[in-house]
Amino acid sequence: RLARRRPRLVVFGRVGVGKSSVLNALLGSLCFAVDVAHGCTRRQQQAVWIPPAPIPGLQAVDLVDTPGLDEVQGSAQGRLARRLALGADLVLLVLGGDVSAPEATALMELRRSGKPVLLVLNRADTWTPAERRQLVAAIGGRVRQLLGDGAIRTAPLMIAAAPRQPQQLPDGRIRSEATPPQVQPLQEALLHLWRSDGARLLALNSLQAASRFQRLLMRCRLQQRRARAQQLIGRYAVAKAAGLAVNPVMLVDLAGAATADTGLIVQLADLYGIPLPGAGPQRQALLRQLGTTLLWVGGAQLGLQGALGLVKHLLLAAAPFTGGLSLAPAGPVALAQATLAVHTTRLLGRLTAHRLVAAEALRLSPSATMAQRLVRQRRPHAPWLCWTQAEELRGQPFARKDAALLP
Template sequence: MKPADDAAQQALDAVRDSLRDLIDDADTPSSVREALQAEYSDLQTLWQKLEGNELHVAVFGRVSVGKSSLLNALLARNVFATGPLHGVTQRADTDQWTRLGDSAVRVFDTPGIDEIDGQGRERLAAQVARRADLVLFVCDADLTQLEYAALAQLAATHRPLLLILNKADRYHQAERARLLDRLRERTATLLQPEHVLSAAADPRPETVVRIDANGEETESTRPRAPDVAEVAARVSEILEREGLLLSALNAGLYASEVSDTVAARVADIRSTAAQRVIRGYCLGKGLAVAINPVPLTDLAAAAALDVSLVFHLGRIYGLPVTRHEAGRLVGVISLQLAALMGAVWAVHAASSLLKTLSAGLSVTVTALAQGSVAWYATYVIGQVATRYFVNGRSWGPGGPKRAVNDVLSLVDRESILAEARQALTERLRRQRQ
């Protein structure tokens, strides 16, 4: 094996292993797997492709441009259905074409991009494209607007792409040359000129005129052999030169896309769970502070609830902390909040002091004010702790002060306090009934 081939094989092996790890990741919630069932199915297919050391070539194009005929001509046998009816190919079909070294080359036929029920079939075509190492886009004339848009979409996937002018036998040599030049000019920003080729996968029969001894003419027809040698040679050249790397790159790119999608879904699930937990602790702390009849001890109870909140958030984000660690984290956040929000904390302390001076008789007067401030404090602590866990138990470059300040800048204090007062009023009214 050449050094380049050895490096390509190592890359392919690494991608295959990463695919397996992504598929088998036990930390991925079942709800995410269910939501991304199609993507996980594609990952499994890609893994099997790499495990079987296969290279995939897919064809695309409008109906009746000769996609199936082109594949049949390349395979030198009639495998894929062809016919005069619009849209003969109803689903993606596949068959093995040849072998290049240790790799089996499979070809994929796909439905036309302009067929009835096109959305579903185009999604199927896109799915095959994700698995393809080389794409053959087949046309039979100058590109329509639909064809050009589809070609541009495929080119954006950065897979090797060949544009094949099929049915070239229908054009005179000069016409064919002009049409190829036109196609190369229109697609100059999408693919290389040498990747625009011509073929005659199913050429029209040749007309033969025979003149007998009496000078009478007799016409007959005889079939002509397909002309796909240039296409076959270019496909083999690309796959032999870049096949293994293309396979690894394509699988790696798709795995990265799925991994990012999984991470985003997991992040959404965790964020939703975290916000639900934060709101629950806000209500619990607000009520505890508002109705606690024992002066000042409500502050200690409030701190204990904040510690429990941080402990719970760590578990949601898969970064569990001990209660001691959670307590230290709350302490750090509280110190920064005290520095940045002295006025709010003064209200919190004053309302507690008011309870002390009145021996608890002013609870009704101060309950909503103190409970709302406690709610707000827990909300901010929860948001800052969430940010800390999202960053992998890190404050980031600005440290805890920057993290707390950033959260405060994003939180609408008045709306949170209004929400707290409304929720606490409702709960206190229920308790009095």
């Protein structure tokens, strides 16, 4: 769609508010089925709109009709809104009155997904001017309560997509007849928006999709590397345990444990594709940062290993004076050292992997960085673009569900 310059406009709303009629009025033809008594859209439908005036950089606009938000219940409404808006560059939320609970749920979900929204109040011909003013004020207050100031244009566009006018028949009966749609405010708003920000919205949505794909790719890589990380941690644990068990010198024990822990950190970083910076001060600084985070593990390990190493050293030193009897407890002490080394190495490996991946998750991807630059360039003239700061375009804390993919 980015290559073809075809942005996508998705229409949301409750059942029977006139979503299909709004799109038909824009198209100037009955492309979408309508039902006077009740809504009849049961699945997503699409048509192509050629704007009446040429728009530089855009060929056409895909108009997408959706089922009513109140076709489903409870939390499914939010999931429906999120799924339908996934590929939208712009969302029209069609209202039939004040903001209802399903529409409030959709607004909150659309905000989380970073989609810009235009509010449309349909059937304006059925209210008096005083009633229209009251409705506009009520809708604006409700939207500000839900989203805060500046998130979207709170005043809805007043239209009548399928107005009807009563007519008296010769026999005295009253019938309503269809009159031309009154959607000029919506047409003008859309044309202005597509001219000023159409290509930008299309680019932002493409960058958002790229960032979303990158997050899925990261989860896939975590899943693939989990077994290899467990094997790596296991090898370091066995090597460190064996070295501590057979070595009689306490200082060598501590130095060897520290060296093994540093090597484990470096190899885990390489395994997860987050290589530590080169051999200079930057690498040492990052290692110190990891060491600070894991200080309580390393401190407990070194303290216990030092104590056990001292006991083992004293028992070995006392062997000539005890006729070798002091060597008997040295075996259990060495076994305790080995067990402690295995446990702390595994714990250190898990915490290191979590720390590395969590830090990487907070970094902005290239697509997110580019999207934020596009938003900053335009925000003074289009404050609603601040809504385009979706989760995919921001650094996110490491999710709990992703932690299960670590060793």
